[in-house]
Amino acid sequence: MPTSPSSSGLTHLDEHGRPAMVDVSGKAVTAREARAECRVAFPSEVAARLRESGLRSAKGGIVDTAVIAGTMAVKRTHELIPFCHPLPIDGCRLAIDWDGEDALRIECSVRTTHRTGVEMEALTGATVAALTVYDMCKALSHDIVLGPARLLAKRGGRHDVGEAP
Structure with a gap:
């Protein structure tokens, strides 16, 4: 029997307020997709060096x-993430490009055909890519700022959010 949301409206708590994975067995298998982004802001002198280098660091190609x-x-x-279901990923695309003079914008789009959505996968992909940029550039400065990370859109399931991915 599928787990119902707790009285608080949170789906990852059972009727007693204890952590619980959502039972998705009663949901229909449908196409699901989500798109998320995360920004990486650099001090202006670091951004200038990265532009000059073609987004390469001592560790190699940053974007790749x-x-x-x-x-x-x-x-x-x-x-x-403890209560995320393992999902078959049908598609994953990351796009990374300059957003203004001093920041990179990372967008992650994910697709699956399953009973649950891929919002967490898209957010995880965008933020881990941003963390990787930080790791590859931290020798240049520790004043690099990550975020915000946010869901841009999701399709499939009960509710669609944002513009179509």
Whole structure:
């Protein structure tokens, strides 16, 4: 029998207020997709150096490494966040580009066909990619700022949010 949301309206608490994974067995299998973003803001002198280098650091290609890390994170979200279901990932795309003079914008889009959505996978992919950018650039400055990270859109399931991915 599927777990119903607690009286608080939170889906990951049972009727006694204890942590519980949501039982999705009664939900229909549908196409699900989500899109999330995270920004990485650099001090202006660091951004200038990164632009000059073609987004390369002593550790290698920043964007390529962040895309790989974000993709790996999407596939392992259920290992990082306790009540996320393991999902078959049908598609994952990360786009990373400059957003103004001093920041990178990382967008992660994820698709599956399943009983539950991929919002957490998209958010995890975007934020782990941002953490990877930080790791690759921290030798230049520790004043790099991550965020905000946010859900841009989701489709499938009960509620659609934001603009279509």
